Structures are given as C-alpha cells and as structure tokens.
Amino acid sequence: MSPVASTLVDSPRKQPAASPLSLARLVSQLIGINVGDSVTASGIIAAALGALLFTVARVIFSYLSEYIKKMIIATVQFDSREESYAWILNYLSCHPLSRTALQFAVVSEVSRPLESRRSGPMPVALMTDNWTLGNELQWLPKAFFLPADGTHFFWFGYNLLQVSIASTGSSGGGYPMYTNKSISVSALLSRKVLENLIKEAQRLWVEVEKGRTSVYVADGGMQWRGVRSRPIRGLHTVVLDEGVKHKIVSDVTEFLRSEKWYAERGIPYRSLFYGSPGSGKTSFINALAGHFRLNIYVISLSNPNLSDDGLVRLLSLTPTRCVLLLEDVDVAFSSRDEQGDADAQDAAAATGGAPLPGPAGGGGGRGGRGGRTAPGMGRGQNVMGPMGLLGVGRQSLTLSGLLNALDGVAGQEGRVVCLTTNHIEQLDPALIRPGRVDVRLFFDRASRWQAKELFLNFYANAGTDDTDEGADAPESSTTPTPASTLTSVAQPTAAAAAAAPPAVARTPSGIAKVEALRAASAATLNELADAFAASIPERKFSMAELQLFLMKFKKDPRGAVDGIDDLLRGAEVNVGKPVEGKGGEAVALVPMPKTDAATKVGEAVTLVQTPNQESTVKEGEVEETGSSVLTPKADFQVEGPSTQTRAETNGRGEVTEKEDTAAGSADLTTVGKVAAIDSVTVARAADSAN
Numbered sequence: 001m002s003p004v005a006s007t008l009v010d011s012p013r014k015q016p017a018a019s020p021l022s023l024a025r026l027v028s029q030l031i032g033i034n035v036g037d038s039v040t041a042s043g044i045i046a047a048a049l050g051a052l053l054f055t056v057a058r059v060i061f062s063y064l065s066e067y068i069k070k071m072i073i074a075t076v077q078f079d080s081r082e083e084s085y086a087w088i089l090n091y092l093s094c095h096p097l098s099r100t101a102l103q104f105a106v107v108s109e110v111s112r113p114l115e116s117r118r119s120g121p122m123p124v125a126l127m128t129d130n131w132t133l134g135n136e137l138q139w140l141p142k143a144f145f146l147p148a149d150g151t152h153f154f155w156f157g158y159n160l161l162q163v164s165i166a167s168t169g170s171s172g173g174g175y176p177m178y179t180n181k182s183i184s185v186s187a188l189l190s191r192k193v194l195e196n197l198i199k200e201a202q203r204l205w206v207e208v209e210k211g212r213t214s215v216y217v218a219d220g221g222m223q224w225r226g227v228r229s230r231p232i233r234g235l236h237t238v239v240l241d242e243g244v245k246h247k248i249v250s251d252v253t254e255f256l257r258s259e260k261w262y263a264e265r266g267i268p269y270r271s272l273f274y275g276s277p278g279s280g281k282t283s284f285i286n287a288l289a290g291h292f293r294l295n296i297y298v299i300s301l302s303n304p305n306l307s308d309d310g311l312v313r314l315l316s317l318t319p320t321r322c323v324l325l326l327e328d329v330d331v332a333f334s335s336r337d338e339q340g341d342a343d344a345q346d347a348a349a350a351t352g353g354a355p356l357p358g359p360a361g362g363g364g365g366r367g368g369r370g371g372r373t374a375p376g377m378g379r380g381q382n383v384m385g386p387m388g389l390l391g392v393g394r395q396s397l398t399l400s401g402l403l404n405a406l407d408g409v410a411g412q413e414g415r416v417v418c419l420t421t422n423h424i425e426q427l428d429p430a431l432i433r434p435g436r437v438d439v440r441l442f443f444d445r446a447s448r449w450q451a452k453e454l455f456l457n458f459y460a461n462a463g464t465d466d467t468d469e470g471a472d473a474p475e476s477s478t479t480p481t482p483a484s485t486l487t488s489v490a491q492p493t494a495a496a497a498a499a500a501p502p503a504v505a506r507t508p509s510g511i512a513k514v515e516a517l518r519a520a521s522a523a524t525l526n527e528l529a530d531a532f533a534a535s536i537p538e539r540k541f542s543m544a545e546l547q548l549f550l551m552k553f554k555k556d557p558r559g560a561v562d563g564i565d566d567l568l569r570g571a572e573v574n575v576g577k578p579v580e581g582k583g584g585e586a587v588a589l590v591p592m593p594k595t596d597a598a599t600k601v602g603e604a605v606t607l608v609q610t611p612n613q614e615s616t617v618k619e620g621e622v623e624e625t626g627s628s629v630l631t632p633k634a635d636f637q638v639e640g641p642s643t644q645t646r647a648e649t650n651g652r653g654e655v656t657e658k659e660d661t662a663a664g665s666a667d668l669t670t671v672g673k674v675a676a677i678d679s680v681t682v683a684r685a686a687d688s689a690n
C-alpha cells in the first residue's frame, strides 16, 4: 500500500470526522451542559437544529410577508409636522368613522387651532347676569370627534381602508412642546385610491379654509406649527395714506407674477414696516397675505430660544410662496443683550470673578459681525420669552446670523418677507441697508384723511346684525360689545337706516324710496365722517386709538361725533399716564397726545424693478387674487412728490424734521430710487377690486 493510500485509510482514526455525537458534545460544552449519553445529545442537536430552522423560517417569512405587503398594500403617511396632516385630520373629522368609532378622541382644535370658540355673535344672555348652564355650554369650544390612537377601518367609496394613528414623541427640547403624531392610511392593491383620498382631503381642506389666512409660528423644536386660521382681512379695512396700499399691492403682484425672473437675478422682496404702535403694520400684513391668498409664517426675533441655526432651519422649512413675517427686529438684540448681561452677571457673581464671555457662536449674543452690538439697548426689558422665565434656552441668534438668513434663503423664491419694528432708529444700519431691505413703509399716526376713512369703514355695516360681520370686518369688530354700549344699538343711525331696508322695498316705488333713503343716509354718514375727521388733530392719535374710541359708539356714528370731546379731553387728562404695553413700551390704552417718533421720512419711491419678460406664473394664478393693476415697467424714475417739512419730537424727546409727501406721510422708501405714488383713484380701484 502506498503511503498515500495508507494515510487515506488511517485518516478516520487519526482525525475523526464530525459525527452528530461529537457535534452534540461540542454544542453541549459550549453551552455548558455535561452530556453523559448519546440520547440526550441527540435531543439537544434536534432542538438546536429546530430552533435554527425556526429562526431562519421566521426571518424568511417576515421578509416575504413584508415584500408581499409592500407589493399589495399601499400606505400613505401623514406627519403632524407637515401641513398635509391638517388635510387628513380634517377629512377624518368629517368622516362618519369619527362619529361611529367606538374608540374615539374628542378635540377642540382641528382646522382652526386657537380659534376654538364658537363663531357667531356672543349670546346676549352671557353679557348679562342672566346666564344659564345651557348658555354657558354654548360658549365652550367646538368639539370635533376623531378616531382614537390605534387601528381603524373605514370605507372610501368602495374601498376598505385601514387607518392607524400613533403618537411619535414630542418635538424638540424647547418651548412650546407638541406631541407629534402620525396617521397612516393603507389600501389593498391600489396606490391610486390613496391619491384620490389625498385629493379629496385637500378639496375638503380648501373648502374649510376658503377665505381664511393661516398663521404659522415656530415651536420649540424650530418646526412650523399652524396656530391660527382666521378670516381674510380685506385690504379696504386697513386705511393707509392714499395710494400706499395700491403701490405695495401692485409691486407684490409683480413680484409674484415674475417669481422666476426675480429668483434668477437674486432680487428678493424684503420690506420693513415701521412706525408707531397701533398704526396698522400687523393689520396690513394680514390683509396683504389674505389678498394674495398666502399664509403667514411668523418668527418673533425676540424669542430667546431662537438661534442662528434655528433660524436657518426654520427658513429652510418655509414654503416658497408665503408671507414671512420677522417681528420685533428692534428688540431682537437688545433683549438678548440684556439677558446675556444678566446671565453674565449671575455667572460672575457665582464665580466671584469677572463676567464670563457669552455663548460660543453668538458673539456673546452681541450682534455678531465684528462683535458689533445692534443699537437699541435699554428696550425690551419685558420681552423675555417663556423659556427665559423658566431659565432654559440660551440665545445665540446673532446679527450676522440674521443678516445671512436675510441675504440667503429668506428673500428668495417668491417669499414676501416683511420685517416690523416700532423703532427703526434702533436698528443696526446693516440690517436695513439698501439691497437688504428693499422697501420701507412708514406707518404714522392717523391723518385726518385716514380718520375719515376709518370712520366710514367702521360704520359701513352699522345697524346690521353682528352676524353680518364677515371676513372683511375689522378684527376689533368681533370684539364682544361691552354691556354699557348695548343701549346705543337700538338708536336709529344714518348707517343703520342705510343698511336695513324696510319691508316696503318689495315694490318698485318701495325700492326707489329705499334707494333714496340709502343715498341720504350715505350722505349723512359722509358728513358725519367729515365732522369727525375735522375734529381730529392731524397725526396725534394712532389708528388703534381712534378705533378704540369708535368702539364706544359701535352703532352710533352721530354719538361718536358728539362725543369727540371725550377723546380730545382724554388726551389731555392722560398725559403722563402711560400704560405698560408691548415690549415694555408705554402704549396708551386710552388716547394720549403724540410723543412718539416720527423718524425722517424718505420720498415716495417705486418698490421693485420690473422684469422685461413674460410672467412665468400660470395664467390666472395671481389674477385670482383680484389685483389687476400691475406696476408699470418703470426703471426707477424719480418723480419727486411735493414735500413739506415739519418739526416733531421723537421717542427720545429730540426734535426731528419730517417731510410729508403730497399723498400723506406714509412713505415707501427703496434703494434711492423714487417715483410718485399713484393717485387716489387708482388706489381706490385697487381696493374696490377686493
């Protein structure tokens, strides 16, 4: 036998092959069991193999079932951080499933968060001592039913769908906190069904939201949250000096129509609205957004939780077409500085040493770029947000962060960016230099012309029911009527007569009589408005103050004219009695004489350069808004409006010179280019288009 053959023959003895028994022994040694006999060992082998096979089969089965599920079951997911969540939530709240599901949730805010009170007039009984439990119940928030968390089935047409609702944790570590939710809907074999479901949910949502503006704010995790949806405020309810509204509206129209043109050239639409409190900045932005059917995304720059990164994140999540409102630019850095100082002092006290440097990346929270501090120290003591009060949230928004954000994503892609401040003089020049802020609009105290228009608007529907106060009514008109003013409701007024045609109006002669009565009443109302305006000192009261005064005579325009002395006397009496208001500023809740800033007003100017090419927006997209007047293709021509200089005191008691334009002192300032504001006629045409 050859050596090789001998080796082959001997090998089983020298190196025994792994028999089942030896394998069992090996396994038993590994798992630490002493295997005495072969029967036990075989049992262990069988068990191990069985377990192995079972695991493999389970994995294969789970993969297969997942695969088959994916092949035959279509699923769509809605996340509560996305706008689409509101669509499906609204859909489900309208679906019979919500009324029949045995496990269901009741919520008071579905499509109109924060606006959960029943709409319509306040029950009169609630304004007296006469209320009952029934009345009280009417005043509770609206209840919506929804399927509870878990799995449910419902019919969509002839398709049986499965809906699963689950909480997915809370958002961010900041304030406010929200529980995130996810809704998934599944259908058998058809994605199309789900697409149709989405379309239907969108349709319903649009129906519910028709004529409303949604407002989004940032939550603690720097995500957008829809916090409010409100009826669109008509542009005509905001009274600015003549021609101003038209100018802004036509420029925004042009901007939106030529989105691509502006984007390609990197020309944004960024505006600064500044001026006295209660002069209509917020109201105008609301009305503007409503006019263009845009939602409003609000970032309060005084939010102590806001950091550079947070700002960038928010902006990256902001939709392309919207109004992006950056509020309180003047307090953004002053309050932060104060907070920073306080923290530094606390830290110094704690360490017994010098103040510690500010947080990294924030330049100590001092304005960023080159360590420059934005002007405005001394303001905003009361601006500290909730997290500040809780001692959480160190700010790191810097001026450079804001400037970069403004230069970058904020101003592009069809976003109408609006900054607001009551104190332009406290802003860092870098923030409002030409090229960064393209439009400045000064909101002054009321001119006589504005007072008259406000009066006419205010009493336009006097005499009608509260229920008539529709989408275009001024916000304040929905304020519950104080009981003391109820007596005036019954008094006949010119406007009331004009608005409430008697029953005889059915016959032709009756109609003629009513028309005549209306004309007479309108004339009377106009005369009253003239009398009211004539009694109002020019630029002394804010529009909010005038409106507050008119509220005392909600349906009695004559009473308002007769009682004007109260307003004027109130101004004298309340000198030096400021009431603490927004941002720690003295704001008069009762009329006060003018002491506020009238910063230098620039000339009236054209706002945006207009493209010389066709609009890329689909036909009718903007037309639908009702604004048909476009900016003429003027290339920044100067047409100096007649100006008049007058001396005024600013907030610091210094005397400033102020130029009034022919059209009033609300000015539109852009990059040193000037054009005249259009005539009253055009402005009215634009307004009446609403």
Ligand SMILES: Nc1ncnc2c1ncn2[C@@H]1O[C@H](COP(=O)(O)OP(=O)(O)OP(=O)(O)O)[C@@H](O)[C@H]1O
Pocket: 237, 238, 239, 240, 276, 277, 278, 279, 280, 281, 282, 283, 284, 421, 422, 443, 454, 474, 475, 476, 543, 544, 545, 547, 582
């Ligand atoms: N120009 C205006 N036309 C019509 N109503 C106005 C005008 N200005 C102010 N009001 C009314 O006064 C109230 C306060 O106005 P608004 O909040 O728009 O002022 P603001 O300038 O934004 O004030 P602040 O700077 O304090 O935020 C609102 O109810 C609004 O209806």
